[in-house]
Amino acid sequence: ILVLLLGSGDTRGPPGFKYGIVLDAGSSHTAMFVYKWPADKENDTGVVSEHTMCDVEGPGISSYSSNPLAAGTSLEHCLNQALRDVPKEKHTGTPLYLGATAGMRLLNIADPQASDAVLRAAAATLKMYPFDFRGAKILSGEEEGVFGWVTTNYLLENFIKRGWLGEWIQPQKKTLGAMDFGGASTQITFETMDTIENPRNEVMLKLYGQAYKVYTHSFLCYGRDQVLKRLLSKFLQAESYQETVSHPCWPMGYNKSLLMSSIYDSPCTLKERPSLALNTTVTLVGTGNGNLCALHVSKLFDFTNCSFSHCSFDGVFQPKVSGNFIAFSAFFYTVDFIQTVMGRPVHLPSDLKDAAETICATSWSKLLLKAPKLEKRLPDYCAVSTFVYLLTTKGYSFNNHSFPNIAFQKKGKPDSSSEDAMSLQAQLPPQAHLLSTGTPSCGDVQGLSLPRRRHFWFLKLKHCSKNLGSSQNSGWVFSSKKLSCS
Ligand SMILES: Nc1nc2c(ncn2[C@@H]2O[C@H](COP(=O)(O)OP(=O)(O)OP(=O)(O)O)[C@@H](O)[C@H]2O)c(=O)[nH]1
Numbered sequence: 001i002l003v004l005l006l007g008s009g010d011t012r013g014p015p016g017f018k019y020g021i022v023l024d025a026g027s028s029h030t031a032m033f034v035y036k037w038p039a040d041k042e043n044d045t046g047v048v049s050e051h052t053m054c055d056v057e058g059p060g061i062s063s064y065s066s067n068p069l070a071a072g073t074s075l076e077h078c079l080n081q082a083l084r085d086v087p088k089e090k091h092t093g094t095p096l097y098l099g100a101t102a103g104m105r106l107l108n109i110a111d112p113q114a115s116d117a118v119l120r121a122a123a124a125t126l127k128m129y130p131f132d133f134r135g136a137k138i139l140s141g142e143e144e145g146v147f148g149w150v151t152t153n154y155l156l157e158n159f160i161k162r163g164w165l166g167e168w169i170q171p172q173k174k175t176l177g178a179m180d181f182g183g184a185s186t187q188i189t190f191e192t193m194d195t196i197e198n199p200r201n202e203v204m205l206k207l208y209g210q211a212y213k214v215y216t217h218s219f220l221c222y223g224r225d226q227v228l229k230r231l232l233s234k235f236l237q238a239e240s241y242q243e244t245v246s247h248p249c250w251p252m253g254y255n256k257s258l259l260m261s262s263i264y265d266s267p268c269t270l271k272e273r274p275s276l277a278l279n280t281t282v283t284l285v286g287t288g289n290g291n292l293c294a295l296h297v298s299k300l301f302d303f304t305n306c307s308f309s310h311c312s313f314d315g316v317f318q319p320k321v322s323g324n325f326i327a328f329s330a331f332f333y334t335v336d337f338i339q340t341v342m343g344r345p346v347h348l349p350s351d352l353k354d355a356a357e358t359i360c361a362t363s364w365s366k367l368l369l370k371a372p373k374l375e376k377r378l379p380d381y382c383a384v385s386t387f388v389y390l391l392t393t394k395g396y397s398f399n400n401h402s403f404p405n406i407a408f409q410k411k412g413k414p415d416s417s418s419e420d421a422m423s424l425q426a427q428l429p430p431q432a433h434l435l436s437t438g439t440p441s442c443g444d445v446q447g448l449s450l451p452r453r454r455h456f457w458f459l460k461l462k463h464c465s466k467n468l469g470s471s472q473n474s475g476w477v478f479s480s481k482k483l484s485c486s
């Protein structure tokens, strides 16, 4: 937001650092980011050098529709932190934005008055602070997609970077595509040379004198929480809204009773909403049937209608995916679970499919043994990994060739190491890239960036039979040279 909205003129001020604050008001939670950058001449371009962040306690602001004032109050804790993160004398010159995403887009569809009230309450709180409040608004899906793409490539210094002598250089690097799987919507955004047949999906950007033709689309109701709601609704419909209904994506041995209103409180399930009373409960019984689960998950997409030369789904035009991608938010949480809890690498689409099938076939008691701390989200990994598989392959058309170009990465965490690791991931030498995708038996190559931008490569060895000259034969190997398995 800062990159695109800050004009060059209005950031002029005394030398030192400049600051900017962005609140990302998502459907499931709000995060505040404080950006800081040197206020030298070149930085009229707004190159961000550092930031801190704060997670707002409680749910996303759209959950406060029946008590809008509480939406405003929920932000105070983080804003108080911002008062400390930004030096006092810079407070009044620090722009402050709030951008709300898919949760508020849905509330705006369901109840525009409630969504206005929530935004007004949030704005009223922000105005109580000394910062330069520039607005609280609901971003369109396209804006959200483009902001995600710009932020990702910005932090990776794909547009502009500091050279060794402190000079600004244009690295001429390829940009990375961005895939965001949020709570209420999912976005795909990438640079393309192809014709973008639907102008609504085309964004021309000029950043630092360079033009970028970017394809973007946001699918509302395709975020993780809404997908899970839509699935519940499908199962209820399949068994004619009886009191007890089987849930083929939940593990065997897991049952749960839900209030019908919690399933039909969203525009995403409106079409299937039954006419019967919604204050009754329904009991869902996990049956762990991966095939049936996949069948229902695939029914969440429309793969048939397309008035363009090619569509992803739901009649949405999409050119062929090109280049490398970063997949974050729930894409990362899902793949991370498969890798760390299920102990399975995810290099090819078939890995994702096999992992989803294995999760779906694992009983509730076995899952709990594997990951007792993740109890809350554990029942849904079968559905969500099946969904991610179908979305990326059948939806976005990643294949054996292009799927390995996706890096599943966490994003926007406070510790700079994840950002640095992301930066390195994007700069991995071809050899290392090959290792992380083609020879899983050796290990994962990752990067670590140390101060003064000296990058070190490190190789995480999984099963190494060689003597590496250290007491361990698995773990991390560090080197200032690029590493390979051999
Ligand atoms: N498995 C898992 N899911 C998580 C975790 N943290 C958040 N989620 C879920 O992942 C989904 C996406 O989270 P976010 O990217 O924060 O979504 P958001 O920004 O609030 O939602 P949008 O407005 O759609 O962008 C939501 O369903 C979250 O509940 C986690 O640690 N593990």
Ligand SMILES: [Ca+2]
Binding pocket: 026, 027, 101, 182, 183
């Ligand atoms: Ca989000």
